[in-house]
Amino acid sequence: MLCPRASAKLEQYLVMLMEEEEDRGLSARMRMLIADMRAQWLDLDRRIAAFEAEFTSFAKENEDARRLTTIPGVGVMIASALIAAIGKAETFEHGRDLAAWLGLVPRQSTTGGKPRLMGISKRGNTYLRKLLIHGARAALPYVAERDTVLGRWAKALLARVHPNVAAVALANKLARICWAVLRGERHFAAKGAPLAA
Secondary structure, three states: OOOOOOHHHHHHHHHHHHHOOOOOOOOHHHHHHHHHHHHHHHHHHHHHHHHHHHHHHHHHHOHHHHHHOOOOOOOHHHHHHHHHHHOOOOOOOOHHHHHHHHOOOEEEEEEOOEEEEEEEOOOOOHHHHHHHHHHHHHHHHHHHOOOOHHHHHHHHHHHHOOHHHHHHHHHHHHHHHHHHHHHHOOOOOOOOOOOOO
């Protein structure tokens, strides 16, 4: 019998297994091992919740983190990770420099004076790149249905390219917007022009 993958379904499945009679279900030794595994699992959930509360508290107290969380697709995890990694982004001259450092810009192949853009370079900070891409993927439908500069850009992009490519392009744009928010020390303006090009 296959076990479900979702954590809530797995918990229900384990409860069902534990409630079965011993002659039809699991042995006493197996029940003890599953009970021990469930205790470890609950302890991990408690520790993860404590870390999430700590990140949330940091994001509420830190002004830069509060400004970053005004950007669609940027939450508490991305804001705290960005601030921990780059501070106020003073190391980067332009937003594109930050996007390149994260590995969110396309590789270029130039032959005979003809530049070709390929996939993203995947160099740089993999953790932040992964967070920004997941944040962009989650925010893409929300952003694309809004009548803002960023929304119209996302909608036009989705009409031309695969959704995964659009998610990476939005992550690139979000990295540039994060740079502008940190350097300019102002909130993201959804209605106006984008802060970074």
